Amino acid sequence: MSVWVTWPALTKLGTLGVVSGLLVLAVERQALFENNLFDVENYAGYNANITCDARSQAARTEDGTCNILSNPAEGSVYRRFGRNVNPAVTQGETTTLLSPNPREVSNSLMARDEFKPAPSLNFIAAAWIQFMVHDWFDHGPNADADPIQFPLPPGDVLGSGSMSVKRTQPDPTRSSSDAGKPQTYRNHNTHWWDGSQLYGSSKETNDKVRSFVDGKLKVNANGTLPTELLSGKPVTGFNENWWVGLSMLHQLFTLEHNAIASKLKQKYPAQSDQWLYDRARLINSALMAKIHTVEWTPAVIANPITERAMYSNWWGLLGQGGPRDDFQAEVRMLQADLARSDSFVKRILGFDPNVAPGVGNSAIDHALTGIVGSTAPNNYGVPFTLTEEFVAVYRMHPLMRDNVQVYDIGSNQVARTIALQNTRDRDAENLLNDERPERLWYSFGITNPGSLTLNNYPNFLRNLSMPLVGDIDLAAIDVLRDRERGVPRYNEFRRQIGLNPITKFEDLTKDAATLAELKRLYNNDIEKIDTLVGQLAETVRPEGFAFGETAFQIFIMNASRRLMADRFYTKDYRPEVYTQEGIDWVEHTTMVDVLRRHNPQLQASLAGVENAFKPWGLNIPADYESWPGANKQENLWVNGALRTQYAADKLPALQPVNVGGLIGSILWNKVKVRSDVAPAGYEKPIHPHGVMAKVKFVAVPNNPYSGLFQGSDSGLLRLSVTGDPADRGFAPGLAWKAFVDGKPSENVSALYTLSGQGANHNFFANELSQYVVPEANDTLGTTILFSAVSLKPTLLLLNDLAEVTQAGAAVAKPKAPTQIYFVPRTELRNRFASTAHDFRTDLLTLNAGTKVYDVYATSMEIKSSIIPSISRNYAAQRRNSAVKIGEMELTSAFIASTFGDSGVFFKHQRNEDK
Ligand code: HEM
Ligand code: HEM
Known part of the structure; x- marks a missing residue:
């Protein structure tokens, strides 16, 4: 029997398969909600110092407080990461921390021999996910004291000697009530999906990016962002680990914010700068969340079931218009079936409708009615946080290329190749200005990112020079961090989140050389495989997936929870809070629209492109014939x-x-x-x-x-x-x-x-x-x-x-x-x-x-x-x-x-x- 989840096989059943596959997902997500949410924070002390003023009723606050009015500290900046695995198994590793040697894992299993592209995605998709991650979480600057030291393995290109990696900053809010419990870490960004990478997670940062005129953000006359004097990086909400892909996205969505503010100003001329700013932020953040949910995610997991699942996260299957229409008839049949005591679908999904009435119903309701805008926020009784396991599955550094190839708009001849390290920090803004954003967007649109597999870790990141830090090997760090933070190793991770453990190395891959290397490094013990290594090694992937089911399991839970727990995506996703113009803006704008609005030169290159994250090129959409x-x-x-x-x-x-x-x-x-x-x-x-x-x-x-x-x-x-x-x-x-x-x-x-x-x-x-x-x-x-x-x-x-x-x-x-x-x-x-x-x-x-x-x-x-x-x-x-x-x-x-x-x-x- 295969260890891998079989639900993708349901796609073979046609439409019924897609719809029932969706329900399996919804039910699986609910089971995860019931079993895999663990809170490790003490809120009461923080709440005592928070007053939710009138503004916060209808606006996102700078530090993320007051989203949940009854527990205002929930999801705000500096609150701890929660867990998706039982805290009992999250003790940070000590005796095993360096085993196997993280640098050796990096050298033998991560190092990119040749670039392996992800052919179904473009490079915008790579920059985008880093842009999102910077909205969601950050563990803050590492600690200077007591770095982790380990010897360089024999034959290392760096010679003999040792490698030193700083530890994650410890949580300064630990109190006696935490004694004996596993270590905790704080999120230096708000946990909410609130655009904090643009707007910051504090009042201070927020004030730096605002122009305080007509609700707009600061932009130079030529459309670029103001830069910091010393670093040369843009003044924006979060500007760590900077490169040109982030310059492009931060500029684009800052301009989008200002376009939204202009529209609101036109409609509501008497409103204050603050009012206009608050609405524009809500709208722009929701737009980014929607683009991520219904465009980026379906591109990355391009499978008919998950594509529907993502649409249904946003709209439900019963809304109006768009690709949902095709499924309306089937969904209504399904609803009728589910209402019957001898429901066929429930039976094939494994429910006994007579014995367990209601099991899975709320999950099914969610799938059918959507999450955004429909119901009261629901955190399933566990305060909302992002989790260490969520951070772990987003270690997607193999998406990065080692270079940026620049093309003339419309051409497929590389005009210029720039090593990725020369697109970082100060160089990013210079490049954006020299090459112009539209040329870079086109170039990113037609090049592929790396695929999420072993031996595809960008070389520049394995030899990354960091200002004030020195050279680091990010692949070794990625492996080390999960061990340090008590993210269980791969097989235990799978058990904890309700997946079958693997029983042998051969479950992961059939590639003989990789198998030999895995067995050697992990001493023939499957329990020792690092979580990141196991994820990248999974070769059995659901059809169309850029990553495997281990990451996906964490992902389906957290992706919907971010929406379900947030007042501004549930009960307050309404015209009274967003304005009608705002709701319309979110609902009717796609990434392609945003790109076009701010780069009119891309008109022709984007013709027929429906999903901006899939390689641009010739597309003949359904309505092509009706065009001029x-x-x-x-x-x-x-x-x-x-x-x-x-x-x-x-x-x-x-x-x-x-x-x-x-x-x-x-x-x-x-x-x-x-x-x-x-x-x-x-x-x-x-x-x-x-x-x-x-x-x-x-x-x-x-x-x-x-x-x-x-x-x-x-x-x-x-x-x-x-x-x-x-x-x-x-x-x-x-x-x-x-x-x-x-x-x-x-x-x-x-x-x-x-x-x-x-x-x-x-x-x-x-x-x-x-x-x-x-x-x-x-x-x-x-x-x-x-x-x-x-x-x-x-x-x-x-x-x-x-x-x-x-x-x-x-x-x-x-x-x-x-x-x-x-x-x-x-x-x-x-x-x-x-x-x-x-x-x-x-x-x-x-x-x-x-x-x-x-x-x-x-x-x-x-x-x-x-x-x-x-x-x-x-x-x-x-x-x-x-x-x-x-x-x-x-x-x-x-x-x-x-x-x-x-x-x-x-x-x-x-x-x-x-
Ligand atoms: C030029 C590109 C990039 C650079 C220079 C970069 C650099 C870094 C650095 C220095 C860290 C902190 C390592 C530590 O824990 O000490 C980090 C963490 C991380 N990066 Fe990247 N990265 C890049 C792209 C990406 C991309 C494309 C993703 C995709 C999702 C990504 C996801 C993450 C995640 C999830 C973490 C962990 C964050 C945390 O611990 O809070 N990065 N990156
Ligand atoms: C009814 C009988 C015919 C059949 C079944 C036929 C079939 C084909 C096929 C299979 C091709 C190659 C594939 C393609 O270009 O798509 C082709 C190309 C071509 N045929 Fe015909 N053909 C027929 C009659 C003609 C006639 C009468 C002419 C002109 C007097 C002609 C001129 C051409 C030309 C110029 C091409 C190249 C088209 C291009 O540049 O793409 N064909 N034909």
């Missing part, structure tokens, strides 16, 4: 083509035609699929390589044809050759896609002839057309292959292009040509060599504004004859009758890209589909 044509063009161009541009010296070699790849499914797709991007798994067996540009079709006014033939401002033009010219000669081809507002795009392709123009490598030597004469010597046999899907395999129709205008209007009496000709402009005809060379290097020199083709069209019927000379005669007659109807003009340079070669899709309209 110009936006669809920009999305494909910026996020498709530009993003995947080949380096100038790395054009892929031209491929011969893959005749075997011209299988029925590909051919049918080509004439049936109405989409701008190729279906998954689609490959281009012919024309695999070429170049693409943005293009407009400038129509000759009053030409006889309708719809897009009257003009198309937003299009894509791809020029390619059938296969490798060295193989069967040079056969140029063209594909044009014209975007339409609110409707699918229309396309046409054109060739010179099926077999091409022989040894002539000048792309503009000949005219191209959407009809070519069948060839007796069609060596490829494409005509025969294509006959599988069309009786006229050498003809494409133009009717679809005539039936709709670029504004999306259906044409009442469409008029389409029977044949069109793309005639190279005279100035291009002899511009490029006809000798053998790569045609792409010619085309890549053509810039925006270049007119490439004159377009001619005729309405003469297409007739052919089995006698080739007669066919040629008909063709000549048609060509002679054609008139110029417009010009194809580039609106960008040509570029070569992976997207252009395998992503973009140009439908063919066959003769049968009139």
Whole structure:
């Protein structure tokens, strides 16, 4: 039997599985609430000194007091961390503190040999979680007295000698009533999810960040934050362990605070600075909590069940709008089922509805109705604190990269690589100003963080220079801290939080080298495995999870508790406290909106991006078709083509035609699929390589044809050759896609002839057309292959292009040509060599504004004859009758890209589909 929790397997049951999986989670969370909350603080003494004034009824206080009016010290700054494991097992380690040697654990199990990326996340996700952690907790500066000393292991790069690590600052509030109890530590930030990383956890810090005008925070005229004189770091709520990712986020959410304050000022002009500030802080904090709950978390644990679970933490499954709608019907069926005495769902979840009425009901209610805004705050009878175990599972330092790669917006070519240590402290703000925030956001948006696994700890953090402290190995410290603070070792940790203990090292991983190292270091004893090591070693992870179930178990409890215990996320999450504008702001703003608001230059890069923490790139969201044509063009161009541009010296070699790849499914797709991007798994067996540009079709006014033939401002033009010219000669081809507002795009392709123009490598030597004469010597046999899907395999129709205008209007009496000709402009005809060379290097020199083709069209019927000379005669007659109807003009340079070669899709309209 596997030791791992099986609930993810429920996803396989489809929707019912998702919903019931959710309920399992909710029930599991409730069991944890009942068994795993331990308070270690004495509140009464603190409460005696706290007065909750009128302001604190409807505003967050600077030090976090007065959230729970009946126990005002609860959750405030300097209150102790609680525990999620029985305090009896939390005695800090003494005799075992250095075993195994923390530096050796770092050297052999943590050190990053090569960077292992987390491909489903971007680097914003890494900076974000540190930003959140700085809101939640901090153990304060370490103690100077009596540091922990241990020898460097043999062969250490630092040589022989020892390593010294300062101890965590002891709790100065211990009293005689704590005698004999395990050590405790204080949180130097408020425990609440209140934006204290921006606003501080004291009145003093708070006053430093405020401008005291119109409720706003201090910002320099150029949008940067004021900096401290000595350190050069921004003046903000919490600025430890600083690097450029934090500079970006602190600037962004300070600007967001000010945008909220402006909106409130506009609506409530008579209100004071304090009133505006208090509301803006509530709103901005709730916005960050929501982004974390419904965007960051689902990105990190991208599993259908947990995604719903996070939505339901915020809204419940029964709210309105958004992704919840899909689940409404199922949830209502489920509710009906749960109300029955013979509930099917309760039975499969393992409840006996007759014996234990009500078991799990409140958890189920929570899942269905959401936490935020709905009920009275509930701390399950244990005062709310964050816990040492919560701190332990957020030791996610492997998310960090060892460098920041900077890109030009829209590009995938690294413009500059900066070692991470050169982005820290004072350098962070300098970098933000030199590179500009929008370039850094784009760069973070498209790069991956590290994955949370063994041997992926950033090297700069294992050799971190700290002002006033010296060089430290953070990996060794991470391991040591959990031991020092009495966080149980991995297997006991699992037992304590209701998970199955592992029974052998092989439960963790199958990797032979890792297993050998684990067994050696931990002396073949699974009970000795450090908590962090075990978590990073877990290779069995629920589908889509960036971390394993041990961390997740702690996480589901604390994530919801932070919301459930807080008055401002439960009963006071209402217009009377937040203002209606405030509630609307929180509910209707996403991380993408925040990024866009303060970085308008990212408009195109964010097109279609739904979750800002997943790698940005080409996304075709559900409502894509309804977009204006110009936006669809920009999305494909910026996020498709530009993003995947080949380096100038790395054009892929031209491929011969893959005749075997011209299988029925590909051919049918080509004439049936109405989409701008190729279906998954689609490959281009012919024309695999070429170049693409943005293009407009400038129509000759009053030409006889309708719809897009009257003009198309937003299009894509791809020029390619059938296969490798060295193989069967040079056969140029063209594909044009014209975007339409609110409707699918229309396309046409054109060739010179099926077999091409022989040894002539000048792309503009000949005219191209959407009809070519069948060839007796069609060596490829494409005509025969294509006959599988069309009786006229050498003809494409133009009717679809005539039936709709670029504004999306259906044409009442469409008029389409029977044949069109793309005639190279005279100035291009002899511009490029006809000798053998790569045609792409010619085309890549053509810039925006270049007119490439004159377009001619005729309405003469297409007739052919089995006698080739007669066919040629008909063709000549048609060509002679054609008139110029417009010009194809580039609106960008040509570029070569992976997207252009395998992503973009140009439908063919066959003769049968009139
Ligand atoms: C440039 C990036 C970072 C630097 C320089 C940094 C540095 C540090 C340092 C110096 C400590 C204190 C170590 C001690 O106990 O003596 C620490 C603790 C910690 N860091 Fe980081 N860190 C970084 C990024 C992150 C990230 C991305 C996370 C992700 C969640 C994270 C989570 C934590 C946690 C949970 C602690 C424990 C805090 C506590 O004990 O209260 N850090 N970090
Ligand atoms: C109905 C019969 C036809 C079938 C089944 C067919 C099928 C295909 C397939 C499978 C591809 C490669 C994959 C792709 O580009 O998406 C392709 C590309 C192409 N076809 Fe056709 N084709 C047909 C007729 C024609 C005709 C009559 C012309 C022009 C006279 C033509 C011009 C092109 C061009 C230029 C490309 C390259 C498109 C690009 O640049 O992406 N095809 N066709």
